[in-house]
Amino acid sequence: VTDKFTESLYVLANEPSVALFRLQEHVRRSLPELAQHKVNMQSWEEQSQGAIYTVEYAC
Template sequence: MHIVANEPSLAFYRLQEHVRKALPPMVDKRIEVLKLHQELQGRCYDVEYAVSAVKSIENAEQSFQNTQELLRNALFTKQQMRYKESRRSNKEPTSVYKRLSAHITLDLPDLPEISDALRETAFKVESIMTQARTSNVPSGMDNN
């Protein structure tokens, strides 16, 4: 019994049986570990990139302050231009269209095609109203 149990061919059979049962799950686990390692490495690169982005944002503080200062200057200049325009328009005789547009506070984007069309339309409306005024005013009332 001792000889049969310790026979080399039987031992090799038992080793082969053990390897056949244990090797496939080990290979599957190794493949899974390699996939997880690749995913982990990718996420580490992402974290490193995010950290470098945060550090570059910290270094960009001066740029943001410059941009903020430029925006303040632009707003101040716009206010000055509006003030000068309002003083200039108070000195000039105002048309009905200009008085109406002074009450509209809608800021539209600068569209050259639309602004040209609006300018032409405003000019036509003003000229029609001027013609209507001059044709309806008696000759004796022109001096007022």
């Protein structure tokens, strides 16, 4: 019983570091996809602005 209690305290004491590790892991996995999404959105915005400009001045 004492070993389980000590082990539980050890896990709880180190929980913040585990949480930060998981957060860092998530960011490293997600960041390239988010960066590519940003590039795609910027490209789409440029294309749509060009189309809007063309429509406005075509009339």
